[in-house]
Amino acid sequence: MSDASNSPIDGQVFMLASAKASVDPGTLSDLLARVQTHLADRIDTYRREFERVVEDEDREVFLVPTGHWETVGDCLGLGERERKAVARTHGEQLRRIGSETGRDEEFETAMEIREAVVVGR
Secondary structure (H helix, E strand, O other): OOOHHHOOOOHHHHHHHHHHHOOOHHHHHHHHHHHHHHHHOOHHHHHHHOEEEEEOOOEEEEEEEOOHHHHHHHHHOOOHHHHHHHHHHHHHHHHHHHHHHOOHHHHHHHHOOEEEEEEEO
16 A cells, blocks of 8 residues: 555555455555545444454454455445455455464454455554
8 A cells, every 4th residue: 555554454465465466566555545445434334243353553354244345346436356356455464464363264264254354543
């Protein structure tokens, strides 16, 4: 993202997601910034309606129903490739956190039936 210090997505996760999604880093950065604005405006809804699995000084991570990113993508006018790149980035961030905290198995299982949403603080 343009200002890495405010991004809830780790730099290595960002680069990995960009490469896997075949999306230019600049394009992905712009997409993630737009999405973060959208998500931040709805943080209270996420806190009320979805399971928060991570909360730290940089971000909150929620598990949401499958198809959630399609809804967000439609709301923001994202194409399928853009939507998938954003969803992949958020999923990769949760996996990274799981790996770092010993919760990787828990998060992998959760991601089989839900999607991750990472909201910056």
